[in-house]
Amino acid sequence: MVDPFPEHAVQVLVVRQDAPEVRARLDRYRALLDTGEREREARFHFDADRERFVIGRALARLQLSRYLGGDPRQWSFVANAHGRPELLARGGAPTFGFNVSHTRGLVAFAMARTTDVGVDVECIDRVLTHDIADRFFAPAEVATLRALPARDQARVFFDFWTLKEAYIKARGMGLALPLRHFAFRLRAPAPPAIAFDPEIDDDAETWQFAQAWPTDRHRLAVAVRRSGADLDVRIEDVVPRVDE
Ligand SMILES: CC(C)(COP(=O)(O)OP(=O)(O)OC[C@H]1O[C@@H](n2cnc3c(N)ncnc32)[C@H](O)[C@@H]1OP(=O)(O)O)[C@@H](O)C(=O)NCCC(=O)NCCS
Numbered sequence: 001m002v003d004p005f006p007e008h009a010v011q012v013l014v015v016r017q018d019a020p021e022v023r024a025r026l027d028r029y030r031a032l033l034d035t036g037e038r039e040r041e042a043r044f045h046f047d048a049d050r051e052r053f054v055i056g057r058a059l060a061r062l063q064l065s066r067y068l069g070g071d072p073r074q075w076s077f078v079a080n081a082h083g084r085p086e087l088l089a090r091g092g093a094p095t096f097g098f099n100v101s102h103t104r105g106l107v108a109f110a111m112a113r114t115t116d117v118g119v120d121v122e123c124i125d126r127v128l129t130h131d132i133a134d135r136f137f138a139p140a141e142v143a144t145l146r147a148l149p150a151r152d153q154a155r156v157f158f159d160f161w162t163l164k165e166a167y168i169k170a171r172g173m174g175l176a177l178p179l180r181h182f183a184f185r186l187r188a189p190a191p192p193a194i195a196f197d198p199e200i201d202d203d204a205e206t207w208q209f210a211q212a213w214p215t216d217r218h219r220l221a222v223a224v225r226r227s228g229a230d231l232d233v234r235i236e237d238v239v240p241r242v243d244e
Contacts (some may be wrong), residue, residue: 002069005096010112010224012119012235013063014214015055017048017105021239026051028242029058032072052102059109059240060085060098067096067111072242084172086115099169106218116225118169120162121218128157136164138183138197155219160184162221163192163209170223171202184209192221210235 005011015022033041037057044050061072064087077085087096097115101108103123110119133142141160145153163184168177181197192209196202210233212220222233 003066005067005111005113006232006234008229009232009234010110010117010210010222011063012210012212012220012222012233013059013109013111013238013240014121014220014235015059015107015109015238015240016215017052017055017107019239022055025240025242026054029054029240032058032061032242034073034076048104049102052107055107055240056100056102056109058242059107060100062240062242063098063109063111064096080172082172082174082176084169084174086172101165101169101220103218106214108214108220110222110224112224112231114225115172116170116223118166118171118223119220120165120169121214121220122158122162122165123217124154124158124219125217128154133157133160136161136179138180140183140185140195144186156186158219159186159192159211159221162211162219163194163223166209166221166223167194167207170207170225208233 041050041053061075064075065072076088078088079085096111096113097117098111099118101119101121103121105123106121108119108121110117133145137160145156148156164179168174171177178199181199183195185193194204194207196204206225208224208226208230210222212235214220224231
């Protein structure tokens with residue numbers, strides 16, 4: 001059965017790697033992958049990374065089949081020039097964009113009716129330094145960070161980090177987009193806004209951003225380009241189901 005994709009929506013699914021229901025299904029997820037993905041899976045050094053890769057690709061396949069129909073094993077992905085896996089276009093199929101992100105303990109997946117969609121999730125337990133902000137953040141972001149009391153800096157660091165990653169992932173260009181040449185403004189409770197230096201040819205008004213805390217250790221950001229009003233960003237915790 002094919003479900004209609006929710007109108008004017010971005011779907012964001014979050015999978016907890018350590019959930020017993022997820023662990024019990026890892027073999028079934030693995031069985032959905034194609035030869036290239038299995039070769040890649042075999043090259044991971046650590047089991048935890050391997051599992052997150054398997055979960056991410058299985059989730060992408062299951063969601064595409066949910067909305068487009070057919071067997072989740074049928075989908076072929078091609079990497080764009082910067083490595084983003086995209087759905088190999090098939091005649092007549094509606095276009096969807098999707099993006100996957102993994103971090104310690106979590107896999108996130110975003111899907112929309114545009115290819116310009118990106119998601120990033122980070123575990124905030126990791127050690128951070130001002131050096132990273134100085135190297136990768138825009139001057140305005142660095143200034144915002146440094147002006148904060150020490151106790152708030154880690155949280156805001158990951159706000160900027162995940163938003164910047166979500167944007168470059170939505171553009172599908174990875175680090176080919178200079179991270180220092182666009183800056184986020186955090187305006188909670190309003191959504192974050194982006195501003196571009198002249199080096200980046202893009203229109204800030206076309207972008208929508210959303211943030212979430214899927215757990216108290218994980219920060220998530222989504223970026224999507226929309227043509228009209230804001231989309232409905234639906235974030236859900238799931239255990240991907242595979243038909244027996
Ligand atoms: C590769 C990159 C797109 C994301 O890397 P990441 O944050 O380490 O990893 P994530 O788990 O969030 O994303 C990886 C997934 O994104 C997708 N992806 C790969 N290349 C991509 C690209 N160019 N654009 C969008 N998505 C991409 C893939 O689905 C990949 O998952 P896969 O292993 O299942 O194929 C890129 O942005 C990168 O290398 N970033 C470096 C991080 C950094 O230094 N940031 C500085 C602070 S902001």
